[in-house]
Amino acid sequence: MYLARVFFRLHGYLQPISKTQASLVSRLIRTQNEVRYYWQVTAAPQSTSCHWQLQEECLELSYGGLVMHFDYVWLRDHCRSASCYNSKTNQRNLDTSHVELNIRPANTRVDDENLFLTWPEGHVTRYNLSWLAQNSYERQKQRAMQPRIIWNSDIYTNAKVSSANWDKFMTCDDELKKFLRNFLLYGIAFVEGVPPTVEATETVTQRVSLIRETMYGKMWNFTSDFSRGDTAYTKLALDRHTDTSYFQEPCGIQVFHCLKHEGTGGRTLLVDGFYSADQVLQKTPDNFELLARVPIKHEYIENVSDHRNHMIGIGPVLNVYPWNNEVYMIRYNNYDRAVINTIPHDIVKRWYVAHRELTTELRKPENELWVKLKPGKVLFIDNWRVMHGRESFTGLRQLCGCYLTRDDVLNTARSLGLQA
Numbered sequence: 061m062y063l064a065r066v067f068f069r070l071h072g073y074l075q076p077i078s079k080t081q082a083s084l085v086s087r088l089i090r091t092q093n094e095v096r097y098y099w100q101v102t103a104a105p106q107s108t109s110c111h112w113q114l115q116e117e118c119l120e121l122s123y124g125g126l127v128m129h130f131d132y133v134w135l136r137d138h139c140r141s142a143s144c145y146n147s148k149t150n151q152r153n154l155d156t157s158h159v160e161l162n163i164r165p166a167n168t169r170v171d172d173e174n175l176f177l178t179w180p181e182g183h184v185t186r187y188n189l190s191w192l193a194q195n196s197y198e199r200q201k202q203r204a205m206q207p208r209i210i211w212n213s214d215i216y217t218n219a220k221v222s223s224a225n226w227d228k229f230m231t232c233d234d235e236l237k238k239f240l241r242n243f244l245l246y247g248i249a250f251v252e253g254v255p256p257t258v259e260a261t262e263t264v265t266q267r268v269s270l271i272r273e274t275m276y277g278k279m280w281n282f283t284s285d286f287s288r289g290d291t292a293y294t295k296l297a298l299d300r301h302t303d304t305s306y307f308q309e310p311c312g313i314q315v316f317h318c319l320k321h322e323g324t325g326g327r328t329l330l331v332d333g334f335y336s337a338d339q340v341l342q343k344t345p346d347n348f349e350l351l352a353r354v355p356i357k358h359e360y361i362e363n364v365s366d367h368r369n370h371m372i373g374i375g376p377v378l379n380v381y382p383w384n385n386e387v388y389m390i391r392y393n394n395y396d397r398a399v400i401n402t403i404p405h406d407i408v409k410r411w412y413v414a415h416r417e418l419t420t421e422l423r424k425p426e427n428e429l430w431v432k433l434k435p436g437k438v439l440f441i442d443n444w445r446v447m448h449g450r451e452s453f454t455g456l457r458q459l460c461g462c463y464l465t466r467d468d469v470l471n472t473a474r475s476l477g478l479q480a
């Protein structure tokens with residue numbers, strides 16, 4: 061019933077994913093020894109000729125090889141004239157609630173570069189044609205919000221992605237930009253040569269973003285002393301997972317710096333969740349869809365000495381943009397997954413089948429990247445994408461790090477001219 065309602069609500073907006081669609085959505089382009097991945101790239105505009113037609117509900121515009129549809133209220137709402145829009149602050153002046161919902165232009169004219177609409181009350185809006193193309197739903201549907209290279213162990217290793225160097229990283233914007241480009245493409249990136257202290261680790265993160273304070277603190281520095289009620293604070297192996305799945309918005313970035321390890325084991329496991337999700341999409345679109353639509357809970361209940369915490373996060377395993385099914389966040393933590401009471405029994409079985417398929421993909425040895433973190437080597441992980449885990453270990457092992465706010469990482473990337 062519940063799922064039926066969800067399907068009903070989304071039907072027509074988010075169409076069920078067919079196999080053919082799945083192969084349209086993702087495309088592999090091989091270059092040398094690197095596999096580049098995009099969510100379908102739009103061809104550059106082939107022609108600049110423009111055709112338009114006023115239809116009952118919308119304006120149809122054919123421009124730059126794209127047929128687009130613009131709703132009339134949308135067009136009125138997006139008037140960029142000085143009275144409707146403040147181009148100094150990039151904010152709308154127009155009060156949208158005053159727009160007549162059945163509005164239609166009284167007059168339409170097109171020149172080489174612009175569309176002009178005259179509205180019933182006499183106001184004229186000029187739209188640049190390439191602005192319209194850039195901002196159309198049809199264009200958005202074709203492009204990736206976030207171009208990325210999904211990887212398994214071979215793809216990542218063969219790409220020979222270089223680490224940033226601490227000195228350069230702290231002083232040179234090009235080094236920072238290179239680091240962020242890698243981080244956005246692969247969901248992981250390293251800085252080497254960092255002094256093995258909590259302070260220097262904090263300093264390095266401040267180039268990229270702001271620390272996201274949680275109940276674990278700002279910067280944390282932990283060892284296997286069970287000082288907190290979580291297996292992270294033991295010597296046990298931890299299977300691949302994303303952290304803080306029990307937050308309504310899981311932390312965007314996780315930073316690790318191993319300050320000390322006198323013992324054996326303790327290697328870090330990294331797995332690109334988007335690669336595995338894509339495998340599921342290619343092989344069994346129905347399973348992908350279930351994982352993307354069925355909300356489940358994750359929970360953190362801590363009751364150790366003076367730490368009392370109870371966190372609950374609700375959301376699907378795969379979070380996708382409905383207009384193009386691009387995955388933007390994975391919540392995957394079997395340790396912290398809570399009681400499932402959000403799904404009726406017949407769908408729950410199908411959900412377990414889908415979850416099993418994703419798990420099987422995530423556990424394929426060829427998808428595992430193992431690294432030994434050493435003092436000096438700081439690892440940044442996109443916690444919405446790349447899973448981490450660790451091997452069991454012996455001896456004293458001290459790991460410091462923090463979470464970072466995702467918006468601020470993307471902000472830094474954009475300020476350096478990267479698409480993020």
Ligand SMILES: C[N+](C)(C)CCCC[C@H](N)C(=O)O
Pocket residue numbers: 276280282290291292301302303304305393395396
């Ligand atoms: C990183 N730090 C040690 C501070 C916290 C670890 C949190 C572990 C928790 N099970 C989770 O997956 O979110």
Ligand SMILES: O=C(O)CCC(=O)C(=O)O
Pocket residue numbers: 292298303328448449450459
């Ligand atoms: O000890 C490690 O390497 C990582 C443990 C872990 O998963 C965490 O702290 O989030």
Ligand SMILES: [Fe+2]
Pocket residue numbers: 292301302303448
């Ligand atoms: Fe973790």
